[in-house]
Amino acid sequence: MSPLTTDTLAQPSPPKASPISDLKIEQVPESGTEQIQATTPPYTTFTRNDKRLLTLLLGFATITSPLTATIYFPLLPLLRNHFHTSAQAINITLTIYIIFQAISPAIFGPLSDSLGRRPVYLLTLALYVIGNLGLAVNKHSYIVLLILRAIQSLGASAAFAVSYGVVADVCIPSERGSMLGPVSMALNLGACVGPVVGGWVGYSSGSYEWVFWALVIIGAILLLSVGAFLPETARSVVGDGSRKKQRSGWEESGYNMFRHWVRRRKENASGNDENEKQTVNEDVTLDRSLLQRFRIPNPWACLRMIFHFDTFFVLWMHSSFYTVDYSLVAAVPDIYKSIYHFNELQIGLAYLPRGAGIISGGYFVGKVMDHNYKFTAKKIGWTVNKVSGDDLNTFPIERARSRGSLWLLMVSTSTLIGYGWAVSSHVQVSVPLILQFIQGFWGTYFYTTYNTLLVDVFPESPSTAAAAASITRCAMAAAGVAVLQPLLDAAGRGWYFTLLGLWSGACGAVAVWLIRRKGMQCRTKRTNLGE
Structure with a gap:
């Protein structure tokens, strides 16, 4: 049986043992569903064509962060030679980017919940253009390079949180996957294209300036597109859009x-x-x-979310698999240069299978999320409200989103372990490339699905919730990259990826079990306390 069509729970228990039985969910009789849905106000006045335009705009806007991060990796030797500094000093520019990658959503995510999505998008894209323009013209100052990397990251990294807010604004919970899937595909297109472009620069030109000029052009096009076509969607500003x-x-x-x-x-x-x-x-x-x-957002609003029981394990799932993916990406240059003797261009091309897996997986994940929602609703006798959206206070959204996760954890763990021992044994290069595709395909399932769940359980402040995810994943990814090389040197590639797979699989299984068994209970308690 397919892991996506086989529920991880046993058959429904008697009402007293059910994790949602105490909530006394009252279902609408099937015969009266159409009448009630006809009289309830619609969740949004944005039409299907409006949502298609929003999906396109969000996809292109969110491409900035992964594209900017990954295009930079192959440029490190060029920057080190140009600014006449050490590798360690240039690596600080990576640290600066990750730090502000966490700070940016914490500032602009909550701000977009109160001020609106549109002005925040315009502001951050303007910062992005300014940062890239400065990087393109800066020829001599290392200090200016650090400052401009911070501005570049501030402008690029907020789009992730704001985009999830837009999806929550215009899509009912049962249909969010169909919009998030394409957005996720576009988001990860940057991670796929960036290393190839950067690798080609390092191999052919020996100069880095034109990369930043290209990012200036991309940022300017995005700024004009958002200014011309993106309407305000924040429900705190325009309600349902009417x-x-x-x-x-x-x-x-x-x-x-x-x-x-x-x-x-x-x-x-x-x-x-x-x-x-x-x-x-x-x-x-x-x-x-x-x-x-307009008011300065309180960063503690994001941090408080991290320590709620019902969201801590959701954040763990999202962040741990982002860390797995980041560790896999960071190890690619060393593996393919030292074992398979790839040049810079070939190393950039080695990222393509993983990128293809992420892009195709992003589309697939959207379909799976919507399917799992409908399957769970049918299983508990719930009638999905396709007009005004379901009341998630009485719907087990945790069970719907996490359905099938335990099976997929087994697939992910096996793939990571296999990848480690494949490169350690110097097998034919197509084997690790295929395993990279598989890991990219399934890895995107976890951090897309659980970030969506986080938005679901904080419907009043979706961008703030997405910002909390960004802070957590950046912190975990930074720690993962920091211990990457020492662990590789101490344990070797085979044991390193074995430990990485077992860590993500075992901790993930515990997190999924707690989300499914206790998540809704704790969410209801938190909501009742007004937190």
Whole structure:
């Protein structure tokens, strides 16, 4: 039986033993479902075509962080020679990037929940363009290089948290996977393309400047695209999307603002002074509203989420498999250069199988998440509300999202162990490349699914929740990379990846078991306490 269609729990227990039995879920009779759903307000007024446009914009916006991080790795020798400094000094630029990769979502994620998604996107993309422009023109100063890397990371790294907030704004829980799948594919396209481009630079040109100029162009295109086509979606600002304030001012896309401007010109030409005065007053009100919503976010809002019992293990699943993936990526240059004698370009190409696995896995994960949601709902006799969305306070979303995880942990653990001993035994190069594809395919399942679950259990502040995930995963990934080389030297590649696989598999199994057995119980208690 397929691990994705076989539930990890036994058949339903009697009501007293059920982990959700105490919640007394009252189901709507099937015959009355259509009538009730017809009278309930829709979750969002954004249409299917609107969501397709949002998916495209979010995908391209979130590509900035992985592209910027991975394109930089092959440039390290060039930067070291150009700035006449040591490898350790240049490695500090990696540390700076990771630090601000954690800080950026903690600042801009909560800010987007209160101020709105659109202005935060515009601000961070502007920072991204400025950072890359400075890196392209900076020729001599190492200190300036460090500062610009921080600005570059601040601008690039917030998109992950803000994008998850947009998905939560416009998609009901049962359909979030269908939007997150393509976004995840685009997100990881940067991780796939970056090393190839950077490797090609290191192999062919011997210069790094044009890479940053290319990132300037990409950032400028994204900034213009978001400014022109991205409407405000934050539910704290526009509700379900139907509020009048969405129709003009900061909350509206540039395209629609232009349409409103043309309409006003026509009204003014016809002598309608009253409409002009009303429009001016509305714009002043909107500007004031924007200023009132602007407040410096409290970073503790993210940190508090980490220590709630129901979210700690969700964050563990997300972050541990991000750490596994980061460790795998960091070990690739050493493995393929020392064992298979690859040059810089070939090393960059060696990332492609993993990237292909992540991209295809991202699409597959979206379909699986929606399938698991519907399967769980059917199993407990729950009627999915496709209009206004389900009340997750009484739905076992933890069971729905984590379904099949125990089987996939076995697959991931086996793949990591096999990869370690394959490269340790110097087998034919196609074997570790195929295993990289498999690990990329299934690895993306864990950190996409559990980040979605984190957003599900914090519906009022989804970007803040995604920021908490970013802080945790960056901290764990930094620690994983720090101990990578000492462990490889001490244990060898075979035992290192064996330990990595057993660590992620065993700890992951405990986390999944606790999420499924205790997650909803603890979430309900936390919600009742108002935390």
